[in-house]
Amino acid sequence: MTDETGAPPPGLPAPPPPGVSALPDGTYDGAVVLVTGGGTGLGKAIAAEFARLGADLVIASRKEDRLKAARDELAGLGGRVTAVPCDIRDPDRVAAAFDAAQEAYGLPDVLVNNAAANFPVPAEDMSPNAWRSVVDITLTGTFFMTREFARRHLAARTPGSVIAIGASYAWTGGPGFAHSAAAKAGVRSLVETLAVEWGPYGIQVNGLVPGLMPHEDMTADIRGNLDRARDEAARQPALRVGAPRELGWAATFLASPYARFITGHTLVVDGANWQRRGLVSPRMVTVREQMGRGAFEG
Ligand code: NAP
Numbered sequence: 547m548t549d550e551t552g553a554p555p556p557g558l559p560a561p562p563p564p565g566v567s568a569l570p571d572g573t574y575d576g577a578v579v580l581v582t583g584g585g586t587g588l589g590k591a592i593a594a595e596f597a598r599l600g601a602d603l604v605i606a607s608r609k610e611d612r613l614k615a616a617r618d619e620l621a622g623l624g625g626r627v628t629a630v631p632c633d634i635r636d637p638d639r640v641a642a643a644f645d646a647a648q649e650a651y652g653l654p655d656v657l658v659n660n661a662a663a664n665f666p667v668p669a670e671d672m673s674p675n676a677w678r679s680v681v682d683i684t685l686t687g688t689f690f691m692t693r694e695f696a697r698r699h700l701a702a703r704t705p706g707s708v709i710a711i712g713a714s715y716a717w718t719g720g721p722g723f724a725h726s727a728a729a730k731a732g733v734r735s736l737v738e739t740l741a742v743e744w745g746p747y748g749i750q751v752n753g754l755v756p757g758l759m760p761h762e763d764m765t766a767d768i769r770g771n772l773d774r775a776r777d778e779a780a781r782q783p784a785l786r787v788g789a790p791r792e793l794g795w796a797a798t799f800l801a802s803p804y805a806r807f808i809t810g811h812t813l814v815v816d817g818a819n820w821q822r823r824g825l826v827s828p829r830m831v832t833v834r835e836q837m838g839r840g841a842f843e844g
Contacts (some may be wrong), residue, residue, distance in 0.1 A: 572599065575600035576600070578603075581658040581660055591761070606643050653698050657691060664726040665768070684726060685736075709801055712733050713755055716731040758772075
């Protein structure tokens with residue numbers, strides 16, 4: 547692509563290098579941050595930025611081996627890290643994870659609801675089990691975690707901050723992702739509802755939406771989806787994809803003392819990709835065609 551002068555446009559500037567923090571040193575000294583899905587991908591990147599700023603971390607998800615590997619990696623950043631196995635679909639296991647966190651470092655001050663499940667599939671091919679599983683993890687699991695966090699803070703009369711990781715198809719719909727888009731729309735609604743319900747008690751609830759931020763833990767399904775659209779950077783208004791640390795920096799801001807009057811808001815960190823429109827609409831391509839699937843046979 548070239549601009550009017552014949553030169554390639556620069557796109558949005560690159561972010562600062564890894565290892566740099568967005569906030570003053572020690573912003574999270576003495577704070578406890580619980581990140582669901584903190585053993586992989588964007589959750590691990592978010593956890594890393596809180597750790598650099600002094601937080602004690604609790605990372606929670608189902609697979610212990612991945613959690614332990616991430617714990618060792620994150621501990622290298624300076625703070626204390628505890629890995630707690632938990633399936634967020636189960637309210638008893640959610641309560642047990644909070645018990646474990648509280649026993650380790652105290653009631654978490656910040657909850658980052660990052661765990662989710664997703665894979666592309668045309669809606670007509672989606673099994674009831676696939677629908678239930680994605681909605682249970684992404685929406686119901688997020689609610690169970692958030693409810694437990696709030697109940698404990700309300701009982702203790704302490705403030706807290708919740709960040710729910712969303713997706714921009716919560717507003718636009720997500721062809722090929724009917725289950726995840728519906729679940730993320732529910733998450734966005736929860737952010738707006740709970741911020742009002744719990745604001746009087748000092749609990750902030752915000753959403754944070756990543757754009758395309760490739761990472762080494764992407765599932766084969768999601769990676770395959772990216773590979774179908776080669777040259778992803780050139781398809782973004784920013785002319786680059788996002789770096790996971792850019793999401794981490796936004797998360798540390800939203801839960802920080804510098805954002806105490808921001809609640810019920812969802813911040814999108816995607817280089818304006820979700821607002822992209824052209825003067826001329828692109829040719830319509832069905833989800834089946836995009837995924838290389840043949841005709842629906844019933
Ligand atoms: P990911 O690597 O697939 O991570 C998902 C995490 O959730 C894993 O650590 C997984 O750990 C955990 N998890 C799944 N089911 C769980 C359950 N039942 N209980 C507890 N933990 C569970 O995803 P990601 O790409 O880092 O995405 C992180 C968040 O960003 C998600 O909310 C996603 O929807 C959102 N997002 C990502 C992108 C992107 O470009 N990557 C774009 C838009 C939105 P276990 O398997 O160990 O349970």
